Amino acid sequence: MQTIVFIGSNKSGTSRDALNISTTMGYYTVLLTNRSEFIKQEEEFPEVARMLYVENLLDEENILKIIKGLEAENNQICAVISFIDPFVSYAARISAAIGLYPLSTEALAIIEQKSQFRECLKALPVSPKFTLFNRKQSIPQCVEEYQQHLPLILKSSVSNGSKDVLLVKTALEFIEGLDFLSKKFPSIPILIEEYLIGIQYLIEVIVKEGQISLVAIIEQEILSGERFIITGYSLPAIMEEVTMRELQIAVTSIIQALRLVNGTCHLEMRLVDGEWKLIEINPRMSGGAMNRIIQEGTGINLVKETLKLFLGDEPNLAATKRNYVYAKFLTINARGRLMKVIGKNRAAAYEGVKEVFVKPRRGAILTKPYSLGDRYAYVIAIADTPEQAKEIALTASKEIKFYLEPL
Structure with a gap:
C-alpha cells in the first residue's frame, strides 16, 4: 500500500x-x-x-x-x-x-529557529534591527543598554503561534518580559527586536526546485494588546501593483538567502514607511483555517498541493476562481469553564457564509488570548467585494456566544 x-x-x-x-x-x-x-x-x-x-x-x-x-x-x-x-x-x-523526495532540510531547520534565520537574513533590507539576550549580561544591564529603543518586541527563539511574543513599552515591562522568558526558556536565546508599525500580511509560499510561487497574499488584522493575536484575514490583499512587485522581490530575496529549494513556508511581513520588513517566517503553511480560506478564494487546495510537492509531484497552483474572502476569528475576555455555545447555526445561515467552526467542547477551560491557540471559533465568508465579505463575517460572528462558568 x-x-x-x-x-x-x-x-x-x-x-x-x-x-x-x-x-x-x-x-x-x-x-x-x-x-x-x-x-x-x-x-x-x-x-x-x-x-x-x-x-x-x-x-x-x-x-x-x-x-x-x-x-x-x-x-x-x-x-x-x-x-x-x-x-x-x-x-x-x-x-x-x-x-x-529531497526537501531543503537545512533551510527548514534554520527557519524553525528564529535566532538562526535572523542571523542568516541580517544583511537584507527586509530584516528589522535585533539583538540576542544570551545571559552574558544581567537583565538590568541589558535593559539599561536598550531601553532607549523602546517599545521593543521580546520573543523566544522557538516561539510559534504568537506564543511567548511580548510587546514591552516601558523599562519595567522590559525587565519583567526578559525575566519571564528567561525563566521559561533557561537555555534558549531571547530575541529583542525593534517594534515595527504597519499593515501586516501573510504570504503562503511553495518552492519546487528553486521555483518560488507566492500562492496567496492575505491581509491580517491584529487584536490590540500586548500579544499579537490575529483575528481577521482578508484574501486577496489589496495593494498597488508596484507594492506587490516589491513584495515579490523581498520574498524572493529571503527564500534565496535561506537556500530553500524544495519546501513550503509562510511569511508574515509588514509594510513600514514603504519598505517591506519580515516579522516571522515558519517552515510550513499556516495553520488554522488557512486551507479553507485559500480554497474559497482561489480554488487552490494548498494542503493537497503541498502533499504533492512532498511526494515529488508537480503542484498545480493555478487559481480556478477569484472570490473575496474574510475570516473572522473569535476570542473571549474572561476565564472559565465552557457551559455551552449558541448561535452557530444562525451564523451559518447568513448568505455568503461558507464555514462556521467552534473549537472547544463543553467543559473546556477557556481564557483570554495569549496565543493563536486561544481563538475559539471562526466564520469564513465570501462576497463580490472585500468590504462585503468582511461585513458578512463580522455580522454572522456576532451570533456566536460563549457561556462560561467562572473559575
Missing part, C-alpha cells in the same frame, strides 16, 4: 486537513502522535488508517524503527511529513534518510 506517515497533528486546522486529504488522495494514512488523548479518541479520526502513540516523537531511531516495521507489512512509504512545529525539518530529515 502506498503510505504517507504524518508526525504529529492537531485536532483541527491544517494538520488535520492533511490527514483527510491524504486519505482522499488514496494513500494509507498513518499518524504518529504523542497525544495520548488521540488514542482514546481514535474513532474520531476515521481518515487515519493507523494511529500509533509515540511518547517522544523526536526519537529518530524509534521513528525509523516504526517506519521499517510498516515497510515489513508491505507499506510503501511515499512521504514522511509534519505540518506542525517542531517536527517539520525533522520529518524532512527522516525522509532524506529513507531515500524519499
